[in-house]
Amino acid sequence: MKILITGAAGFIGMHVGQLLLDRGDEVVGIDNLNDYYDVELKKARLARLARYPGFRHIQIDIADRPGMAEVFAREKPRRVLNLAAQAGVRYSLQNPHAYVDSNVVGFVNVLEGCRHNGVEHLVYASSSSVYGGNTRMPFSEHDNIDHPVSLYAATKKANELMAHTYSHLFGLPTTGLRFFTVYGPWGRPDMALFLFTRAILEDRPIDVFNHGKMRRDFTYIDDIAEGTVRVIDRPSAANTAFDAANPDPGTSWAPYRVFNIGNHAPVGLMDYIKSLETALGREARKNFLPLQDGDVPASFADTEELRLHTGFAPATPVADGVNRFVAWYRDYYGC
Secondary structure, three states: OEEEEEOOOOHHHHHHHHHHHHOOOEEEEEOOOOOOOOHHHHHHHHHHHHOOOOEEEEOOOOOOHHHHHHHHHHHOOOEEEEOOOOOOOOHHHOOHHHHHHHHHHHHHHHHHHHHHOOOOEEEEEEEHHHHOOOOOOOEOOOOOOOOOOOHHHHHHHHHHHHHHHHHHHHOOOEEEEEEOOEEOOOOOOOOHHHHHHHHHHOOOOEEEHHHHOOEEOOEEHHHHHHHHHHHHOOOOOOOOOOOOOOOOOOOOOOOEEEEEEOOOOOEEHHHHHHHHHHHHOOOOOEEEOOOOOOOOOEOOEOOHHHHHHHOOOOOOOHHHHHHHHHHHHHHHHOO
């Protein structure tokens, strides 16, 4: 079937695109190739997708309202995966308007395109950051998420609310995926593993926030891609047992769902760094710093709902994933 992926030149977009193309789907990839990070890395990801005859790339910003309407009307995709977004918690403190343009305005354009063109299922990237100030672990889709601690998180919660509205008003099946600290080959240069690897190889100190007292549910990219494809294949349905007097945030009377995609095995930041040091054969020089504004000390995904819905839950050990990233990094950068 024809599937439209926004953010196709991105880290997750490339990996999901490859899985879909490998099984014979037609993929129309949208990406604006902005310069938030190295455009050449984005082009290299697109080149991997371009090897498939079933792939086409359209360079457009999802915030371009008439342009997006034209793409949807022309392409008529059966399903849509929205991964285009301004990413990064810390960057949202410096450039908030970029998040509103892409994550709010752009998402409305995607919703409208789906509404008016008979899309069977919209799957979109949410984030573990929506759990904000929550401290009960593991984070569950059934928990309240009314206390975001960054604008990035607020825009991702907004996406979930906007999707629910379209599911309710127009019967559009929507599914939000709350990704937990994704890492692996072809990752983003602004993410911790990439930054750490580059600094260690260049004999520069790494910044370790919250004095190393962080725990993250690090989730390997192949697991993220597999879980995403399985969700694409299973359009959301209404929860016939939904009780409006005791509403469940994870489901609805409308065809709407949200799922965590995480490893369900949080790892201490210092252990993560140790895995990287082992893979590189070098010890990092560490610059210990306080917790940054907008950040949280821990994340931990409850993945039972994803497993029940798709029969799959991520489980790649961090040491394995880090080794694969380092092998890719050394090959890609020749170091």
